Amino acid sequence: MDYSIESVTLDKLQSDCLLVGIYENQQLSPSATHLDSLCNGLVSKLIARGDIKGKNAETLLINNLPDTAIDRVVLVGFGERGKLTRKQFRKALAAATKVVKSGKIQTVGCALLDMEVEKSDAQWLARQIVEVFNDGLYQYTFTKQCDDKISLQHLSIIVNDANKQLAEIGLQQGIAIAQGMALTKQLADLPGNICTPTYLAEQALVLAGQHDKLTCDILEESDMEALGMGAFLSVSRGSRQPAKLICLEYHGNDTHAKPIVLVGKGLTFDAGGISLKPGQGMDEMKYDMCGGASVLGILRAASLMNLKLNIIGLIPSSENLPDGNANKPGDILTSMAGKTIEVLNTDAEGRLILCDTLTYAKKYDPEVVIDMATLTGACIVALGRVPSGLFGNDDKLCDDLLGASETACDLLWRMPIWEEYQEQLKSNFADLANIGGPDGGSITAAVFLSKFAEEYRWAHIDIAGTAWRTGAAKGATGRPVALLSQYLINRAAA
Numbered sequence: 210m211d212y213s214i215e216s217v218t219l220d221k222l223q224s225d226c227l228l229v230g231i232y233e234n235q236q237l238s239p240s241a242t243h244l245d246s247l248c249n250g251l252v253s254k255l256i257a258r259g260d261i262k263g264k265n266a267e268t269l270l271i272n273n274l275p276d277t278a279i280d281r282v283v284l285v286g287f288g289e290r291g292k293l294t295r296k297q298f299r300k301a302l303a304a305a306t307k308v309v310k311s312g313k314i315q316t317v318g319c320a321l322l323d324m325e326v327e328k329s330d331a332q333w334l335a336r337q338i339v340e341v342f343n344d345g346l347y348q349y350t351f352t353k354q355c356d357d358k359i360s361l362q363h364l365s366i367i368v369n370d371a372n373k374q375l376a377e378i379g380l381q382q383g384i385a386i387a388q389g390m391a392l393t394k395q396l397a398d399l400p401g402n403i404c405t406p407t408y409l410a411e412q413a414l415v416l417a418g419q420h421d422k423l424t425c426d427i428l429e430e431s432d433m434e435a436l437g438m439g440a441f442l443s444v445s446r447g448s449r450q451p452a453k454l455i456c457l458e459y460h461g462n463d464t465h466a467k468p469i470v471l472v473g474k475g476l477t478f479d480a481g482g483i484s485l486k487p488g489q490g491m492d493e494m495k496y497d498m499c500g501g502a503s504v505l506g507i508l509r510a511a512s513l514m515n516l517k518l519n520i521i522g523l524i525p526s527s528e529n530l531p532d533g534n535a536n537k538p539g540d541i542l543t544s545m546a547g548k549t550i551e552v553l554n555t556d557a558e559g560r561l562i563l564c565d566t567l568t569y570a571k572k573y574d575p576e577v578v579i580d581m582a583t584l585t586g587a588c589i590v591a592l593g594r595v596p597s598g599l600f601g602n603d604d605k606l607c608d609d610l611l612g613a614s615e616t617a618c619d620l621l622w623r624m625p626i627w628e629e630y631q632e633q634l635k636s637n638f639a640d641l642a643n644i645g646g647p648d649g650g651s652i653t654a655a656v657f658l659s660k661f662a663e664e665y666r667w668a669h670i671d672i673a674g675t676a677w678r679t680g681a682a683k684g685a686t687g688r689p690v691a692l693l694s695q696y697l698i699n700r701a702a703a
C-alpha cells in the first residue's frame with residue numbers, strides 16, 4: 210500500500226473510488242458540493258431521499274457515477290458541522306476504510322482535507338488519513354492465508370495550493386508512523402514459538418540494518434551476568450530460550466545532546482512461571498512483548514522521519530515459564546542496583562526484567578527515560594482498554610506525554626505513585642517485595658519501578674489494556690507507537 214498527495218480538481222480526477230465528506234442536516238463539504246455539481250445534483254438527491262443522513266461514521270457507496278472519470282464514490286458522514294472532534298474524524302475514516310477494503314477498488318482518491326476538525330490543520334488530517342487507513346488495512350499473514358485479499362494499493366490525498374505544504378508534511382509523518390505501527394503489530398501478533406527473545410533480537414538487527422543512523426547491539430546472558438542483572442536473569446532461568454537485552458542507538462543529532470531512552474518490556478511469552486497463570490486466555494500472553502515491539506516501531510518511525518534527536522531503545526527480552534530451575538515464591542534476588550527483591554509471585558516478572566534495564570539506562574546519561582510495558586492486569590481493571598496508564602516522577606515529562614497523546618489520539622491517563630503506596634512493597638526479608646497485594650496493583654508495580662529510576666526524569670506507560678484487542682477481533686493495536694512518535698516529533702521541534 211502506498212500513499213501520496215495529488216493536486217487535482219475533481220473534474221480531472223481519475224480514480225476507482227473517491228471519498229468525500231458530508232455533515233448532518235444536508236450540509237456538504239466543499240468537495241461534496243463540487244462533486245454534486247459535476248453529476249447533476251446526485252449527491253444532494255441521495256441525501257434528500259434519506260439514503261444517508263451524514264451521521265458520524267455513516268457511509269454510502271455509490272457504485273456508478275455518470276459523466277465523470279470517477280468509478281465510485283463513498284459518501285462519508287462526519288456528524289454535525291462545527292462539532293467534529295478528532296476522535297470522530299478518525300472513527301469516520303475507519304468506517305470509510307472498511308468500505309473501500311472490500312471489493313475490487315485498487316486506487317482511492319481522498320477528498321477529506323476540507324473537513325473542519327477541531328484544533329486541526331491539513332497536516333494533522335493528512336497524517337491521520339494515512340494512519341487510520343494503514344491500520345484498517347493491516348492483515349496478519351505470517352502463518353495464515355488471507356481469506357479475503359485486499360485489492361487496494363494506492364491512496365492519494367487530494368490537496369489544493371493552500372494546504373499542499375502542510376499536507377505533504379502530514380503525509381510523510383503519517384507514512385513513517387504507519388510503518389512503525391505495522392512493524393509493532395506484525396511482531397506482536399507472532400506466536401511465542403516463533404517470536405522468541407532470539408527472534409526479537411534478530412529483528413532488531415534487521416531494523417538497524419535498514420537505517421543509517423540506527424545501530425543495534427545485543428547483550429547475552431553472560432554479559433548480563435557480568436553486569437549483575439540478578440533480577441532480569443532470574444526470570445529467564447525458568448526458560449530454555451536465552452534472554453537478550455536488545456540495545457538500539459539512533460543518532461539523529463550530531464551534537465552530544467542527551468538521549469531520550471525508551472525501554473520496552475519484551476516478554477515473548479508469560480505463563481506466570483511457578484505462580485502459573487490460569488489456562489483461560491493464556492495465549493494472549495504472547496503479547497507480553499508489546500512494549501518491546503513498540504520500541505522497535507517507534508525507532509522505525511523516528512528513522513523514517515529522520516528526527517534530529519538521539520534516542521536509545523532498550524528491550525529486555527525473555528520468556529517466563531515454570532521449570533525446575535525457575536524462580537520460586539520466597540526466592541530473593543539481588544538486582545543490578547544492589548537492592549534485594551523477594552519474589553512473592555513469579556508472575557510479577559515484568560518489573561524484574563525492567564528494573565535492571567532501568568538501572569542499565571543510567572549509563573546513557575539520559576535526558577528522560579520512558580518505559581512501555583504490558584505490566585499489570587490491574588491496569589485494565591483501573592482504566593479499562595481505552596487509555597494506557599501513565600506514571601512518572603516528573604510533571605513536565607508527564608504533561609508532554611499527555612499533550613502528545615491528545616494530538617495523536619492515542620489516549621493516556623495519569624495515575625499517582627505517591628509515597629503512601631510504598632508500604633505495600635515492604636518485605637521482612639528483602640529491600641523490596643515484587644508485589645504489593647491486591648489493592649492498586651498497577652500503581653504498586655509502577656512504585657516498584659520508580660525505586661530504580663530515581664536518578665533521572667522517568668515515565669512508565671502501562672499498556673496492558675491497550676496494546677492488543679481481545680475477543681473476536683483479537684490482534685495487536687500498534688499502541689503506543691503513535692503517541693511516542695508524536696512526543697518525539699514535539700521534542701525534535703522544541
Ligand code: BES
Pocket residue numbers: 479481497554556557558559583584585586587644645650673674
Ligand atoms: N504480563 C502480565 C500483565 C498482564 C496480564 C497484562 C493480563 C495484560 C493482561 C504481568 O506479567 C503479570 O502477570 N502481572 C500480574 C501481577 C501480579 C502477580 C501482581 C497480574 O497482573 O496479574
Ligand code: MN
Pocket residue numbers: 479481529555556557558559
Ligand atoms: Mn506475569
Ligand code: ZN
Pocket residue numbers: 476479497556558559583584
Ligand atoms: Zn508479564
